[in-house]
Amino acid sequence: MEKIIVHAKFHTAHRQIGYPGHCCHVHGHTWRGTVTVTTEEFPRDDLDMSLDFGDLKKLMRDLDHKIIVSPNDTEFAQSDLFDPEGVVVLPGRGPSVENLAVWLWDRVRDCIRAKFPDRGKTYRIEVLIQETENNIFVVEKEAVV
Numbered sequence: 001m002e003k004i005i006v007h008a009k010f011h012t013a014h015r016q017i018g019y020p021g022h023c024c025h026v027h028g029h030t031w032r033g034t035v036t037v038t039t040e041e042f043p044r045d046d047l048d049m050s051l052d053f054g055d056l057k058k059l060m061r062d063l064d065h066k067i068i069v070s071p072n073d074t075e076f077a078q079s080d081l082f083d084p085e086g087v088v089v090l091p092g093r094g095p096s097v098e099n100l101a102v103w104l105w106d107r108v109r110d111c112i113r114a115k116f117p118d119r120g121k122t123y124r125i126e127v128l129i130q131e132t133e134n135n136i137f138v139v140e141k142e143a144v145v
């Protein structure tokens with residue numbers, strides 16, 4: 001088996017509308033993400049490289065200094081108030097660490113698909129997001145790309 005692991009840190013804000021506590025207010029975290037991709041043997045490009053570490057890190061670093069919101073948080077969709085470049089809309093009912101990890105998992109799969117399309121290989125993709133020192137969520141599942 002071969003495995004690629006990348007870490008990245010990003011400063012991102014969110015709020016949990018409807019949460020019965022202080023998390024309903026806009027606040028930020030220094031999120032730490034770890035993406036792990038495992039497969040029997042990675043395809044190689046012309047330089048004998050597999051997935052680009054930088055491409056995987058960029059998926060997380062693109063969230064830096066932005067706010068993540070859910071589609072029902074329409075205030076941040078007002079482009080006259082908030083620069084659309086600074087707002088990332090995640091699917092789901094709230095910009096939770098769970099939804100962030102699932103959203104990132106989809107992007108990691110898309111990144112593999114973009115570099116090595118239609119190979120029919122099975123990859124185990126794990127996305128770990130650390131919201132605070134003590135709070136971590138992990139999504140881990142397979143994709144055939």
Ligand SMILES: [Zn+2]
Pocket residue numbers: 014023027028029
């Ligand atoms: Zn939070």
